[in-house]
Amino acid sequence: MKKIFYLSIAGVAFALGTIGVFVPFIPTTGFYVLTSFCLLRSSEKRYNQFVQSKYYQSYVVDLFIRKNISTRGLIRMFLLMGVVFALPIVIVSSIFLKGFLFAIYLAHVIGLTWYLKFHPKKKTLTKGVFSEER
Template sequence: MKKIIYFALGGITFALGTLGIFLPFLPTTVFYLLTAFFWLRSSDNYYNRFIQSSFYQRTVEEPIVKKKITNAGIVRMFFMIFLVFLIPGLLVDNAWMRICLVIVYLGHVIGLTWYLRGKKISVKTRESND
């Protein structure tokens, strides 16, 4: 029953996200993220296939979870975030919004650098003393 509810909620959020492409007051990205959340929980098979996919391993598992990201990868990530923040900064002529975008961007740079360059997760293996 729980799997059916997750699948149905995923269908609803997918429909709302798709409508959000055409209706500016519906946030497409948020609904698509919710769709992924619900659909991955609706089936153990979908979840396992997703976390074992090369895309997930390359873009989420290695750099974010295991914190194995190169300096070039961090620079690339911050550049992409910069481009995302630059678009509204150029399109809207409002000084306060631009100041807020700069503050939020700097918050991302500081927070992500602290997280990714902070203490690494170490996996300790137990050796048996026979």
């Protein structure tokens, strides 16, 4: 019953997300994220396959759980974020809005640097023993 429920929600969300590609006011990304969430919840096999994939391990587990990122990777991430923030800063004519966007970018740089480099690592239970993840 649970599997059918998640699969039906995933089907509807996928259809709405695909319609959202062509209709500007329907949020495509949100519906696609809901689709993947429901598909992963519908099958234990698919969930385990996803969690054990190399992309999940390198981009989610290493970065957000273990907080394992090199200084080069951190700089690369901030440069890409800078490009994304620079485009509207160049396009917008309001000096207030430009300053506000720059302040948001600066807050991201400070906050993510603190979280990924200086925030204490979480202790996790591994085979009955608490260990600090690195």
